[in-house]
Amino acid sequence: MTIAVKSPFAFLWDEPANEPFTTLLKRDWEFLPEFDIDGLLVKMTGAFAWDADGYVDALRIKRETDAAAIRMDRAGGKVWEREGDTLTILHQLVDLPAPSDPRAPRLVIGSAPRLWTL
Numbered sequence: 001m002t003i004a005v006k007s008p009f010a011f012l013w014d015e016p017a018n019e020p021f022t023t024l025l026k027r028d029w030e031f032l033p034e035f036d037i038d039g040l041l042v043k044m045t046g047a048f049a050w051d052a053d054g055y056v057d058a059l060r061i062k063r064e065t066d067a068a069a070i071r072m073d074r075a076g077g078k079v080w081e082r083e084g085d086t087l088t089i090l091h092q093l094v095d096l097p098a099p100s101d102p103r104a105p106r107l108v109i110g111s112a113p114r115l116w117t118l
Helices: 020-027 088-095
Strands: 030-035 042-049 055-061 066-072 078-084
Touching: 020 088, 055 088, 066 088, 078 088
Parallel strands: none
Antiparallel strands: 030 042, 042 055, 055 066, 066 078
């Protein structure tokens, strides 16, 4: 007897949640699912390269309440980054202006240098 198990990622295809995910699919994002040894989906990663601008957007989804997204410039600098619940992150990615748009983030997000401790 087989027991049907609902995927923890079903929310990506359920109404109305599917709108931002479907939008990214239509924009030719590439997604790579990761499965556990039982064949259950455990993580979804995706990326989109802005070839003309040299930027890359990336997304990682672990569950409905755990997602992260980033945009990096051609030199590998972070210009935009978000973490939070998946639907919020998906909507923010859909609304993120193209790198060539004057409203798009361009300032590289810096970080403090690591301190040496003895």
